[in-house]
Amino acid sequence: MTNMIRVSRRRLLASGGQAVAAIAAVGLAPKFIRPARAQAADALAPGMIGGPTGFEGAERYQYGPDTPEGRAIEAVKELKGAGKAPSRIVLGLSDGSIGQLTQPFPAGAPSIKELWEKETGITLDIVGVPNGQEFTKTMQDISTKGGAYDIYAVEWNRLGDLAETGGIVNLDEYVEKHRPEWDDPERGYVGGQKGVSLLNQYRGSTYGVSLDGDFQVWVYRTDLFNDDAEKKAFADRHGRELALPATWAEFDEVAAFFHRPDQGLFGSTDLRNQGWGYTNWYQRYVSMGSPNQFLFDDAGTALINSEAGVKATEEYVASLAHHSPDAISWGWPEQYGNFASGGAAMTCAFSNLPKFLDNPANEGSKITGKIGSMLPPGRAIDDKLVRRSVLWLNLSASVSAQSQHPEACYLLLQWLGSSRIYAWMTANPGGYFDPFRLSDFSDPLVRQTYHGYHMDIVRETVARTVPTINYPGATAFHNALDENLVAALTKSKTPEQAMADTDREWKRIARRVGEDKLLEAIKANKEAWPTVLDPIGT
């Protein structure tokens, strides 16, 4: 007979009970017996009513009752109390941006979605939209009265077109009621009220909340530019030192120098494809005048069918010589993939490129630690250097007119787009939302993810950035320009023809849109154009 069999039933039950109690104690202990440090990390700082916890520095992203975030959460709670809040809000969002809302960051923190749901009790249902299809999907939902989303997130300059359809809600009433403080001089938008007007408003009314900072920023390979052999070879060939290009002429020269396709290296891979490439045409065109070469004059006459337009287009086409042979079909995925594999000396991309590619966690990137940032090239005019970049894509969220709870949706956007939550969100490497608020550029977590060297250049680039067209008919204006530029790139039109045809189509679009509306929008758009000029030689 074994010992086990000799154990009495009473003893067996007693031992079992002790074991169950011990296991339960171990399992439940963390709920009640927390180390002091863990409790501190999980608690809100004094005076705060909400925000993330669980990581060092979390208090920077917490908020009190009299902040835009605090007011938004309190207002949602009031709506809930009055039975006027939904049980869930459906947010349509580009696939690549979802991670920033759903992945906890940094370690120990909740995700944005978890925090919103915890603080409000409203489920945030995020529906992925294929990248590049945001506007199509939104228009589809509006035109078919599908009602698939409560909130749309589309390119910022489509606000006018969306507002004209009546598919999105005028948010003026909620802005006045809940005071988002977007123009706060320390934490608000770059340019204060002008920035707010540019990114969130159409014809003086708020229709969107900016959730992005797609200022196109130039980056280069430090390993190539600092290489002694490269420096010597460049000096031997061009009779000057290899340096970051300050002008477009220098840029083309440096790009041509590094262009070695047989070694898998292209001079520059700033995009040339349909839908994106024209942003790089913009940079060359708008720097043709001081302080800017505008697209339209104050009377609404297009200025592109001009010497400046033709020259910018000629340069744009000629620059294909130091691009990938597939440049006309390359989008950002190809651009990022190529740059990660060390395939280009320079490129112009979203400000998040170093976040993803100068990243030790990205094992596929061959250029970690080898990226530098630079200001956009420009042109010397009247003893000053006109350097200009462009704001392009930049997701902006709007409330669907089909939503049953527009105020709750707006409050989510006020909370999400506020300085504390936005800085915490944009620092998360899990998606595409980029810094754009003044507070983002100095935020430690954002600077850690985006790199200090890059954030300083981004801030300076923002000051030199022109907005793309955001007038009513923006989509049509851009499509006309885009199609003609692609025709020039494929040599089916000369630069002169491309500009003349764009001009003709723009006139037609302007007539269709209505000149009064257009002049008002052009004026508002021009107010946001930069005036910064740099000294020659910088």
Added chain:
Amino acid sequence: MTRSPAFEIFRYAAILLALAFALIPILWMTSMAFKPIPEWTATGADLTWWPKSPTLDNFRFIFGESTSALIVALDRTAGKPILASLLSATFGTIIAMASGTAAAYALSRFGSGQNLPLALIQLRLFPPMAVMIPVMIMWSFLGLVDTWWGLALIYGIVTLPFAFWLMKTFFDDMPREIEEAALVEGCSRFRVFIKITLPMMRAPLASSALFVFILNWSDYLIALLLTTREWVTIPVYMASLSSSMTGQLYGAKAALGLIAAIPPVILGIAIQRHLVRGVTFGALKQ
């Protein structure tokens, strides 16, 4: 008749060229599916036909098992899109074939509805986008957006003309004497169709169904417009496979492409016996 050696060499060279033209993309996709990230794209001389370090990471990745090499996380795996494609393409094919065959038989045998062929083909005369806009509105009204049955229904409708025209050609070429003999013996028209005509049309039915299935299976535009999240199909899902970390996820796309090639291939093999007969049916007049 004996052919000259030069002709034979030319013939085989032409066959090899045609084979290469058809098979190289498939070979490339297969190879890419097993390549790790560093081998997806090549700067210069790194491009290889075969994976240097073969891996199943791409397959693991699309089914949600993130690996250290593929650090981007998918918010949905390939499982549901594969199911969506299978359901919508299969039921779409059934709808198209059932309706198309019935309509083709009626027109071939009775000549009724003489305007039907033109009416059916009208759907294919307009650019797909022009047709899809009203369809989107209707589907939204009917609550069929982002459902597999909604997709199956529209697939059945848009491929109906193909099914109809193919089957009509086959019915026209089939000798009517056999059916007439059965009718004389007292068989009803319906029984003739079920017991005699359809069994004889097995081969044309199989080849037409395969053709229609492939059309449905490979659709991108309709699925892009009529789905949002729950029931996106393989081509729509594939388009979302890109990330800022790695650019286009070529390996993952190739792995999914390889999986997507399996159903049509299996179907093709399963009906191979009928296929050759189907495509040559009616080639010789009796």
